[in-house]
Amino acid sequence: MAFTKKVTLKSSDGELFIIDRAVALQSRTIQYVLEDTNPVDAIIPVPAVDARTLSKVLEYCKKHLIDLNTDFEDYSKWDKDFVDAEVWMLYDLIMAADYLHIPPLIDLICDKIASMFKGQTPDKIREIFNIDNDFSKEEEEDFKKKSGWAFK
Amino acid sequence: MTISSKVLKTEKEEDVSLLDLPELALECILQRLSPSGLCSMARVCTSLRDRCRSDHLWEKHMKQKWGRVIGPAAYREWQWHIASRKRPSLLKKSNKRGLSRSLFSVCPLSWIRPKLESSGEPSCSLSVDYIKAWYLSLESGKLWFPAQVYNRENGHLGFVMSCYDALLSYDSCTDTFRARYSSQGRQTIEENIPWHRLRAPPIDVLPHVLHVSDCLNDLRPGDHIEIQWRNNIELPYGASSNHHSIPGVHCIWLVLKSFCICYLIIVPTSSSTEQIHVTLC
Numbered sequence: 001m002a003f004t005k006k007v008t009l010k011s012s013d014g015e016l017f018i019i020d021r022a023v024a025l026q027s028r029t030i031q032y033v034l035e036d037t038n039p040v041d042a043i044i045p046v047p048a049v050d051a052r053t054l055s056k057v058l059e060y061c062k063k064h065l066i067d068l069n070t071d072f073e074d075y076s077k078w079d080k081d082f083v084d085a086e087v088w089m090l091y092d093l094i095m096a097a098d099y100l101h102i103p104p105l106i107d108l109i110c111d112k113i114a115s116m117f118k119g120q121t122p123d124k125i126r127e128i129f130n131i132d133n134d135f136s137k138e139e140e141e142d143f144k145k146k147s148g149w150a151f152k
Numbered sequence: 153m154t155i156s157s158k159v160l161k162t163e164k165e166e167d168v169s170l171l172d173l174p175e176l177a178l179e180c181i182l183q184r185l186s187p188s189g190l191c192s193m194a195r196v197c198t199s200l201r202d203r204c205r206s207d208h209l210w211e212k213h214m215k216q217k218w219g220r221v222i223g224p225a226a227y228r229e230w231q232w233h234i235a236s237r238k239r240p241s242l243l244k245k246s247n248k249r250g251l252s253r254s255l256f257s258v259c260p261l262s263w264i265r266p267k268l269e270s271s272g273e274p275s276c277s278l279s280v281d282y283i284k285a286w287y288l289s290l291e292s293g294k295l296w297f298p299a300q301v302y303n304r305e306n307g308h309l310g311f312v313m314s315c316y317d318a319l320l321s322y323d324s325c326t327d328t329f330r331a332r333y334s335s336q337g338r339q340t341i342e343e344n345i346p347w348h349r350l351r352a353p354p355i356d357v358l359p360h361v362l363h364v365s366d367c368l369n370d371l372r373p374g375d376h377i378e379i380q381w382r383n384n385i386e387l388p389y390g391a392s393s394n395h396h397s398i399p400g401v402h403c404i405w406l407v408l409k410s411f412c413i414c415y416l417i418i419v420p421t422s423s424s425t426e427q428i429h430v431t432l433c
Binding site for chain 2: 088113114120132133135143
């Protein structure tokens with residue numbers, strides 16, 4: 001039954017990805033689809049994820065499947081390089097990981113995003129993460145008054 | 153993902169904002185932030201401000217940093233502190249509303265948030281970011297909290313557990329504490345006390361209040377006990393305690409010798425590996 005070991009995923013922009021079933025099973029969303037319908041040779045649509053993001057997610061799934069015997073240090077180095085990406089790419093990845101339900105990948109990207117906040121001023125955070133400042137002038141003034149004490 | 157964010161994404165990917173992330177992911181990110189990180193985030197926008205002051209994010213930091221030195225007495229000190237800060241605003245309001253506020257401050261409820269914010273008083277924010285405010289008042293050194301300080305001889309045999317009761321204030325620049333206590337009737341301050349010399353009082357009684365131990369009858373040979381004696385009721389912070397590496401009988405004799413002015417506290421302890429045989433006659 002070798003043919004059952006392959007699964008075909010279809011991205012939101014119509015690209016097909018033929019991958020090992022074991023790789024696809026790292027996504028709980030796909031796991032549920034496979035368990036429920038067991039589609040042999042069928043195409044599983046992934047409507048919330050585009051091809052560029054999906055290929056990146058699958059890259060992660062393949063790595064984490066094949067290299068189970070790799071020691072921890074090698075693994076974390078690979079992970080670190082994997083998330084060394086633009087903010088919008090991290091956004092796409094985290095939304096894809098959320099949709100496909102891959103908890104370790106969500107954790108990895110959350111770690112990365114949280115580390116990007118470290119030591120940044122509110123202004124810089126708004127700039128990097130594309131957030132509008134919706135505080136009133138009074139509230140801003142209030143912050144200035146209270147900023148007499150800060151963490152070391 | 154919302155429809156609007158999807159449209160936005162296809163039009164121009166760089167326009168996606170952190171706030172468009174799935175709820176779970178955003179929560180995961182905030183959980184990874186340090187206290188100073190949460191404070192910076194709270195100043196980014198109103199939505200993040202509301203998220204970053206929630207108690208569940210601060211509880212972890214509170215336990216991690218302050219759990220070991222904060223006891224029930226320190227908690228009461230904090231409650232008293234916020235109650236006294238609220239007093240001026242209570243004078244302006246009707247008594248009825250003031251009462252309901254002080255109740256909410258003890259048990260923060262999310263549904264009262266809009267009401268409190270609409271009144272626009274800075275003191276109100278204490279009600280919605282209870283643990284955050286507590287953490288910051290400890291971190292900034294503004295709150296003097298009761299705890300016990302191991303004496304300077306800490307570590308020397310015979311003074312292993314010798315300590316005094318004091319009010320403590322933290323200095324975040326040096327990561328040490330100031331202790332304020334009364335010695336021989338004079339207010340005394342000790343500076344630069346490191347973390348390892350602090351502990352929460354093992355029994356929740358005020359330093360000058362006699363504690364009648366309710367476990368004396370249950371003591372058995374081999375039990376570990378801690379004896380604290382206080383030498384003058386008028387000098388509440390002049391107390392000391394001693395976990396004996398010497399036989400229990402010896403300590404009790406010390407207490408009995410100056411019977412009129414000493415109090416005995418016995419705390420069963422299980423952490424020590426010393427085998428102390430207590431003989432009570």
